Amino acid sequence: MHNRSLEVFGKAGYFNSQLRIALRNCGIIDPGDLDDYLNVRGFEALAKVLSGIKSEAVIAEIKRSGLRGRGGAGFGTGLKWELVAREKSDQKYVICNADEGDPGAFMDRSIIEGDPFSVLEGMAIAGYAVGSDKGIVYIRAEYPLAIKRLEKAIEAARKQNLLGKDILSSGFSFDIEIRLGAGAFVCGEETALMQSIEGHRGMPRPRPPYPSASGLFCKPTLINNVETWANVPVIVVEGAEWFSSVGTEKSKGTKVFALAGKINNTGLVEVPMGTTLRHVIYDIGGGIPGSKKLKAVQTGGPSGGCIPADLIDTPIDYESLGKIGSIMGSGGMIVIDEDSCMVSIAKFFLEFTQSESCGKCTPCREGTKRMLEILTRITEGQGKEGDIEKLERLGNMIKKSSLCGLGQSAPNPVLSTIRYFRNEYEDHIKNKKCTAGACEKMLSYVINDKCIGCGACKRACPVNAISGSTKQKHLINQDLCTKCGECYKTCKFSAIDKG
């Protein structure tokens, strides 16, 4: 059932060392055709559980498989199901979290666009296991094609009696509807997501009570990520033993990563847990373009951390990544080469979380703002002695006291870059120097002796900082220069030094 891409794409080196479970049908079947999905053992898992497997046994199977939430936190999926199943209520909900907001991550979109039925099947199985008849897919409105395919898939499944009332004449009913998110990053957080479905402003609320006891409309709610759902049918069909034979002791199965940044083969990669970062970057990703040196890998998106090049033999699993200051996250993996400045990378991610902070709790709202101010002044050459310590203190405080996962993880990129690249921060603050040459404001542009006095730079300069008469060497007035780089781009004689 899994890894059919190998049969199809065979020799292509990119696929050789991958194991595709969640992505098993992506790029293989027609996502708009239920017949295609039925042909690859689609809905067999659902039919199997409906043909006389008790709901407790389904949950036990998921528990034994060792599957953990693929949204990032890695909570045991079987345990979550059990908690919801235990609750007594007239109504329970099953939610699929498809509010994928990490910059550069597109695992969920790819799964829904390439294989929407497997997500629906996973949700229906859970509905049976926890005693719910209502599923909701919360998906961001920025994924129009994914939404269209999902709508079509739900419609097709209903027509074939694979969703809706009395599925396959088993007496079990389960239907799924779609709710669109308006693109707020915080709505990927489970409690904010439910608030948003209820029609309120998307803001998280304190837990407990956990969604398993009181979630959507104050009813017991089971919420899992797209990738988690896509794993479920495989576990039911192939068995928990098979699934748990893949991966490490505490992290079972595979994980999909979106490889991006300075890497030759950008794309989606699904590897067994425990695979090393080196293997993913060099063997599957094809290394770094232009034979540049690897500097760091950023995992987990804006909530993750930067892993330095000397730790790339770390196996990828929830615990190992946590130990070195990063997180698994939803699966973003950004490769950073030697040309990048770690301080500005940390600033970039913090800019994102800062503007996406919902503003409900003070540590996240105020803390990330102050951290960003400090980082901005460091990258502009105005850093002060003690700024690093301030960042560390603030960061740890925000991590401990924020209300939800967004704030609790927002300082990660900053803290991890300080941990591994402290010297770069010190360089910026003490020597006012950015060795990677990425911080524009810290550069200075100087005209050298190659200048023939053509005047091109003078005309290009928007602030008239360049002076000099024709055929004479020109001069840049450093007090007026705004470091926009226009002169550098215009000069045809490499007569301007940047540094």
Add this chain to the structure above:
Amino acid sequence: MKTPLELLTDKKNAAAERLKEKGYLSKKRVYIGMATCEIAAGSKEVMAEFEAAKKQGLDIYLSQKGCAGRCHVEPTVEVVDPEKGPVLYTKVDAKKAKEIIQKHLIGGEPLAEGEK
């Protein structure tokens, strides 16, 4: 009464029949990546080429597929010959699509650059 599994098997068989009728086993199958990323890379034009060829009488099984995750080589076109197995073409544009139609689908010879 049939169990859910038996009912599903019936559905599966009916689905297989429908696919066979469309020529799943008898014709050359052409799959074109049509996820958001592939469309952005230009796969709609490629699809149009194959659709036009089909309208003009080229007897193939044409289908879309999702993203296989190979962003660096999109758009991708996969040609499966029921007897010879699959060939994958990468970075396909309208011009290359025409070549695939002429040489591989009509002429029967896969292009040299196709990955087997």
